Each structure stands twice: as structure tokens, then as C-alpha cells.
Amino acid sequence: MRRDGGVGVTDRLVDGYDLVIFDLDGVVYLIDKPIAGAAEAVSRLRADGTSLAYATNNASRRAADVADLLNGMGVSAEPDEVLTSAGAAAARLAQTLPAGAPVLVVGAEALKAEVRDAGLTPVERLEDNPAAVVQGFGPDVGWKVLAEAALAVRAGAMWVATNTDRTLPSPRGALPGNGSLVSVLRTALDREPDLVVGKPAPALFETAASLSKSRRPLAVGDRLDTDIEGAVGAGMDSLLVLTGVSGPAEVLAAPASRRPTYVAADLAGLFAPAEAAVIPANGAEAGGWRLVDGRLDGTGAPVDALRLLAGYVWGGGRPTSGSDEAGKLLAEWGLTAG
Structure with a gap:
């Protein structure tokens, strides 16, 4: 440095x-x-x-579990280096609700454990009079618990979402994430969550x-x-x-x-x-690519062409291609090849 x-x-x-x-x-x-x-x-x-x-x-694992998972993959991690949306959501609820307050949990066991450790009481039904609903991703979340959550929010419970990621990445492609599950309640209730804790x-x-x-x-x-x-x-x-x-x-x-x-x-x-990674505001060359008067040509790694084009497009430019390889990239990325 x-x-x-x-x-x-x-x-x-x-x-x-x-x-x-x-x-x-x-x-x-x-x-x-x-x-x-x-x-x-x-x-x-x-x-x-x-x-x-x-x-x-991801609200389906606790910090210690995430650290264990990472270490098992050969990626070194300590529990106190891990911040999860589940832990952050439980902490926010604990700041808002009285100790022991019932909270209807939509999500994995990890989210329930975080709520419990925050001094609150995880519940599953409207009849338990939840003061809040906290919603996080869980692969086993189904209609029954979503229905109870909708009823609880409609009855006045605070609605907290750990995150609104529409998808989760996987080796098979993008899969539905917590945001997709949140949208179920959003549609049923015709309203937004009271609080979203995770990124952004x-x-x-x-x-x-x-x-x-x-x-x-x-x-x-x-x-x-x-x-x-x-x-x-x-x-x-x-x-x-x-x-x-x-x-x-x-x-x-x-x-x-x-x-x-x-x-x-x-x-x-x-x-x-x-x-080699910065987005150039007025760049002319990057990794073998050239951008002159909006015309892209040359050859090299696609990510370098992307950096050049991003700075140009963000500034209001409309690029054209100066080679077959450039034209292919522009077409793949939804830009007119010209």
C-alpha cells in the first residue's frame, strides 16, 4: 500500500x-x-x-456453521469473521421487541436458532400471537408457513426480511432465492416488508x-x-x-x-x-482491446473489453464493432454491433 x-x-x-x-x-x-x-x-x-x-x-446457516463449511472447503475462516443476514435480523428484532417476544420464523433452523439466541421466542402459528415475522431462505419453506406469516402480518405483526435476493447461484444455474419467497407474501399482502436487513x-x-x-x-x-x-x-x-x-x-x-x-x-x-480491473472513464486500450471514437476492435480477454465498454456506455456512448470478435461480444452483451 x-x-x-x-x-x-x-x-x-x-x-x-x-x-x-x-x-x-x-x-x-x-x-x-x-x-x-x-x-x-x-x-x-x-x-x-x-x-x-x-x-x-444467506440466512440458512449460522456464523459458526458458515465458518465450518468454509474450512471444510479449504477456505480459512473464523466464526467472528462471518456476518449473516440471519444474525443481523435477529439482532434488529431484539432491539425492537421486548425480551421473550414471540416471532414467527419463515426459514431454516439456523434462523430460528438466531432468534432464540437473541432472547426471543420462535413460533410457527398465528395463534401464538407473533409480534413479528422474520423471513429468510430455507429449502423446505412451503405454503403452510407462508400462509401463517401472511395472516400474522395482516393482523399487525412487524415483517422483517433477511434479504430480497431473487435468485441463488448454483452449478446448475440460478435458483429461486429468498426474494422470490418474499414476493409470495408481497403479492398476497399487497405491501412491502417493514425492514430488509441484508444487502443492499x-x-x-x-x-x-x-x-x-x-x-x-x-x-x-x-x-x-x-x-x-x-x-x-x-x-x-x-x-x-x-x-x-x-x-x-x-x-x-x-x-x-x-x-x-x-x-x-x-x-x-x-x-x-x-x-487491470478498474473501469476506465475515458479508456482507449485494455488488455489488447482498443476503443477509438466508440469503435471496439482488437482481441483479448472478454473481461477487458467489458471494462472498456462499461466506462464508455456509462458515459452515454454507443459502441460499434471494428472486428468480428468485437461484434460477437457486442451482440452477446445486448449492444448493437454496428
């Missing part, structure tokens, strides 16, 4: 930061399988003395930075609508990796609230020079 805390042209991207906050699904693993290079990236950061945190919207809300990022006493954190994620938007809202630099949900077309169409500082194919981008 430079003395002024910034990143120089020849520095590794990570050298400008004192904390790396990782999302998990789509960044470190896919469901239960590690993403190639994730364990090595974490090991290199630890060897360099860089502080780490794991911030996940900045709470998980801010908590991670506070616990580490970080002055310059970097958030790493795979989703523009949660990880990157949350980092922007928290005032943090962010790295989008293309190993999970958001792809090139979504990057190019991103509004200002969802634009990452850097884009890389995977976590190896942390250790490359910062200029």
Missing part, C-alpha cells in the same frame, strides 16, 4: 485496502462447492496480513468495517443488485467478479447505484495491478 492509502499503477489491487469483505455464494463457493482459486486467494491475503470478513445474505442495505458492510477498525475496506461480490449496490451505499470501493450471478450485459446496463469500482473474471483480480 502507498503511504497515502491509494493504489498506484503497478500496485496489486488489494494493496490499496486494509480489509476485504467477501460475499460467499457466487464468490467463494457455489452452494457447497468451492470456486476455483478461492482458497488460494484467502491464503494469500492471510499471508499478507490483510483483514478478512465474510458477509452473506449497508448494515453488513458497515458492521464488518467497524469490527475490523478498517479505514479502507474493499467489498467483493458477484451481484450488482446486492453486493455492489450495498457497497456503493456504504461508500466503499467494490470488486465485481464474474463467477456468480451478474454478467456483462447487466454490468453495461447498471445504473450509477450499482456500478463497481473494479471488474475481474475471478478472485485472481485481487492480486493483479489495479489498472
Whole structure:
């Protein structure tokens, strides 16, 4: 790191930061399988003395369980480095409700355990007079508990969602996430949750930075609508990796609230020079690609073309192709080849 805390042209991207906050699904693993290079990236950061945190919207596991899962994959983690939306939601409810208050839990056993550990009482039915409904992802969530939750909210219970991720990444493709389940209640009740705790809300990022006493954190994620938007809202630099949900077309169409500082194919981008991942505002060349007067040509890694195009498109430009390879990328990413 430079003395002024910034990143120089020849520095590794990570050298400008004192904390790396990782999302998990789509960044470190896919469901239960590690993403190639994730364990090595974490090991290199630890060897360099860089502080780490794991911030996940997944509410189906507790922090200790997440740490065990990561260690089982060869990715080193301590429970106190893990921040989950389940734990954050339970903590917020404990601040709002009296001790022992009944809370109807929609989600996995991990969410029930977090509610219980926060000094509240998990319940399952309207007849238990829940003061709140907390909704998180669980693979066994079905109609019955959603019906009880709808009745409880309609009767006046506070409705808290751990997150609103529409999908979850998996080796088979995107699967329905908690946001899809939240939309069931949203449709039935014709209203929004009273509180959404997880990303893109900045709470998980801010908590991670506070616990580490970080002055310059970097958030790493795979989703523009949660990880990157949350980092922007928290005032943090962010790295989008293309190993999970958001792809090139979504990057190019991103509004200002969802634009990452850097884009890389995977976590190896942390250790490359910062200029190899930054989005150039007025860039003309990147990794073998050239963009002159809006015309893209050359050859190289698609992620480098994406970085050039993102800066140009975000500035209002409309690129055209100057080669067959460029034309193919533009077509794949929903841009007119020209």
C-alpha cells in the first residue's frame, strides 16, 4: 500500500485496502462447492496480513456453521469473521421487541436458532400471537408457513426480511432465492416488508468495517443488485467478479447505484495491478482491446473489453464493432454491433 492509502499503477489491487469483505455464494463457493482459486486467494491475503470478513445474505446457516463449511472447503475462516443476514435480523428484532417476544420464523433452523439466541421466542402459528415475522431462505419453506406469516402480518405483526435476493447461484444455474419467497407474501399482502436487513442495505458492510477498525475496506461480490449496490451505499470501493450471478450485459446496463469500482473474471483480480480491473472513464486500450471514437476492435480477454465498454456506455456512448470478435461480444452483451 502507498503511504497515502491509494493504489498506484503497478500496485496489486488489494494493496490499496486494509480489509476485504467477501460475499460467499457466487464468490467463494457455489452452494457447497468451492470456486476455483478461492482458497488460494484467502491464503494469500492471510499471508499478507490483510483483514478478512465474510458477509452473506444467506440466512440458512449460522456464523459458526458458515465458518465450518468454509474450512471444510479449504477456505480459512473464523466464526467472528462471518456476518449473516440471519444474525443481523435477529439482532434488529431484539432491539425492537421486548425480551421473550414471540416471532414467527419463515426459514431454516439456523434462523430460528438466531432468534432464540437473541432472547426471543420462535413460533410457527398465528395463534401464538407473533409480534413479528422474520423471513429468510430455507429449502423446505412451503405454503403452510407462508400462509401463517401472511395472516400474522395482516393482523399487525412487524415483517422483517433477511434479504430480497431473487435468485441463488448454483452449478446448475440460478435458483429461486429468498426474494422470490418474499414476493409470495408481497403479492398476497399487497405491501412491502417493514425492514430488509441484508444487502443492499449497508448494515453488513458497515458492521464488518467497524469490527475490523478498517479505514479502507474493499467489498467483493458477484451481484450488482446486492453486493455492489450495498457497497456503493456504504461508500466503499467494490470488486465485481464474474463467477456468480451478474454478467456483462447487466454490468453495461447498471445504473450509477450499482456500478463497481473494479471488474475481474475471478478472485485472481485481487492480486493483479489495479489498472487491470478498474473501469476506465475515458479508456482507449485494455488488455489488447482498443476503443477509438466508440469503435471496439482488437482481441483479448472478454473481461477487458467489458471494462472498456462499461466506462464508455456509462458515459452515454454507443459502441460499434471494428472486428468480428468485437461484434460477437457486442451482440452477446445486448449492444448493437454496428
